Amino acid sequence: MQDTKERIIELADRLIRTRGFNAFSYKDISDPLEIRNAAIHYYFPSKTDLGIAVINQEIEKLAINKLYWATFPENEQLRLFFDVFYQRSKQGFICLMGSLSPDYETLPAAMQEKVQHMSEDVLEWVTLCLENGRKKQLFHFKGDAYDRALLVVSNMLSSLLLARVMGKEVFEKMSNQLLNDLL
Amino acid sequence: MQDTKERIIELADRLIRTRGFNAFSYKDISDPLEIRNAAIHYYFPSKTDLGIAVINQEIEKLAINKLYWATFPENEQLRLFFDVFYQRSKQGFICLMGSLSPDYETLPAAMQEKVQHMSEDVLEWVTLCLENGRKKQLFHFKGDAYDRALLVVSNMLSSLLLARVMGKEVFEKMSNQLLNDLL
DNA sequence: AAAATTACTTACTTGTAGGTAAGTAAGCAA
DNA sequence: TTGCTTACTTACCTACAAGTAAGTAATTTT
Numbered sequence: 200m201q202d203t204k205e206r207i208i209e210l211a212d213r214l215i216r217t218r219g220f221n222a223f224s225y226k227d228i229s230d231p232l233e234i235r236n237a238a239i240h241y242y243f244p245s246k247t248d249l250g251i252a253v254i255n256q257e258i259e260k261l262a263i264n265k266l267y268w269a270t271f272p273e274n275e276q277l278r279l280f281f282d283v284f285y286q287r288s289k290q291g292f293i294c295l296m297g298s299l300s301p302d303y304e305t306l307p308a309a310m311q312e313k314v315q316h317m318s319e320d321v322l323e324w325v326t327l328c329l330e331n332g333r334k335k336q337l338f339h340f341k342g343d344a345y346d347r348a349l350l351v352v353s354n355m356l357s358s359l360l361l362a363r364v365m366g367k368e369v370f371e372k373m374s375n376q377l378l379n380d381l382l
Numbered sequence: 383m384q385d386t387k388e389r390i391i392e393l394a395d396r397l398i399r400t401r402g403f404n405a406f407s408y409k410d411i412s413d414p415l416e417i418r419n420a421a422i423h424y425y426f427p428s429k430t431d432l433g434i435a436v437i438n439q440e441i442e443k444l445a446i447n448k449l450y451w452a453t454f455p456e457n458e459q460l461r462l463f464f465d466v467f468y469q470r471s472k473q474g475f476i477c478l479m480g481s482l483s484p485d486y487e488t489l490p491a492a493m494q495e496k497v498q499h500m501s502e503d504v505l506e507w508v509t510l511c512l513e514n515g516r517k518k519q520l521f522h523f524k525g526d527a528y529d530r531a532l533l534v535v536s537n538m539l540s541s542l543l544l545a546r547v548m549g550k551e552v553f554e555k556m557s558n559q560l561l562n563d564l565l
Numbered sequence: 566a567a568a569a570t571t572a573c574t575t576a577c578t579t580g581t582a583g584g585t586a587a588g589t590a591a592g593c594a595a
Numbered sequence: 596t597t598g599c600t601t602a603c604t605t606a607c608c609t610a611c612a613a614g615t616a617a618g619t620a621a622t623t624t625t
Contacts, residue, residue: 203572218487218488219404219485221405222488224611234573234574235573236612236614237573237574237575237614238572238573240613240614240615241571241573242572244614245613296547297540298484300543300546301402301480302402302405305405311547315548318547342559342562346555346558346559349544349559350537350560353537353541353544353556354533354540356536356540357480357535357536357539357540358532358536360483361532361539363486364483364486364494364497365505369532372526372528372529372532376525376532377533380524386602408583409581418603418605419582419583420584420603420606421602423583423585424601424602425602429582429583
């Protein structure tokens with residue numbers, strides 16, 4: 200079944216978000232899925248390949264969301280973007296950027312490139328959203344839209360990190376404050 | 383020499399900030415210091431003990447800084463706080479919170495508590511700084527000082543993460559934008 | 566019906582991780 | 596001077612990590 204491959208990616212995604220790329224092993228995947236570790240190597244010759252597959256899936260998910268979100272006004276778009284993080288915070292997961300950027304120096308070059316690609320993708324979208332929203336007077340903020348996007352993405356990323364350490368209410372406090380500032 | 387113990391902590395600190403707690407090994411310490419791994423175990427029976435020593439050192443450093451910073455007006459205090467992160471960004475290091483919170487679920491309970499302690503410490507200080515600064519009209523912002531502190535700390539934390547992935551200029555863009563918002 | 570491909574498993578290798586028991590040289594203390 | 600402590604080293608252990616070679620049952624293609 201092609202099903203196995205998807206279940207491996209799905210679980211690897213979870214493990215990267217909860218434990219980090221360097222802190223999970225093939226056993227963490229093979230045990231719950233009741234397969235041998237060689238089955239993982241069959242689909243993903245190296246752990247790097249598995250990591251790349253997880254990042255690619257995330258990039259694709261974002262691309263799909265972008266298309267869907269484009270039908271809404273920018274203030275709603277941002278709320279929908281925040282909601283993705285909200286769902287994660289409820290599960291106690293962090294985002295891929297939040298998980299992979301601390302390990303950045305230990306990642307193989309191929310994964311580093313993908314992480315870069317992913318972050319540029321997100322930044323580009325938030326920048327455009329803020330920029331266009333400001334033109335329509337849906338957002339109010341000073342300074343460059345890209346710089347503002349950096350702050351917004353940064354806050355989403357670390358809200359998930361802080362929520363795990365300091366309690367889940369932290370996420371809502373941060374996102375409410377952020378939206379109040381922009382709207 | 384007591385020197386060895388301090389050099390182990392110093393290097394462990396660097397390794398946690400660059401590679402992450404789960405991604406460095408005793409060899410990464412024993413090789414450069416030209417000692418055997420048992421020498422590390424002599425000072426720190428387990429890796430957990432070493433991790434705790436690194437966090438304790440950071441908590442102490444913050445306590446010392448707090449005392450020194452207290453002699454300045456709040457807007458200067460915040461700039462000095464930001465400067466700590468700026469120095470790190472130049473070295474390509476991230477902060478302890480940024481390194482340890484993604485790995486939080488994999489950390490031994492004793493380290494989790496220390497990480498919590500450390501983050502509460504930082505949050506408390508930034509909250510008071512913002513609160514007092516606003517009273518003196520040195521800062522201008524809406525909403526609860528604690529919620530604002532969450533955003534500020536969050537931005538400092540992830541500016542270091544993003545700077546490594548997207549380039550060092552990211553740190554300055556973010557901190558300038560942040561200061562412009564508050565002052 | 567034969568050959569090839571798919572989706573794995575069995576059984577293994579090599580490397581490295583954290584950790585430990587026992588020893589030792591140097592210094593200090595009684 | 597004997598004994599205790601400090602600051603390590605040598606030599607080792609067990610566990611587990613990623614990865615691989617070879618086999619196999621089931622399906623698909625020719």
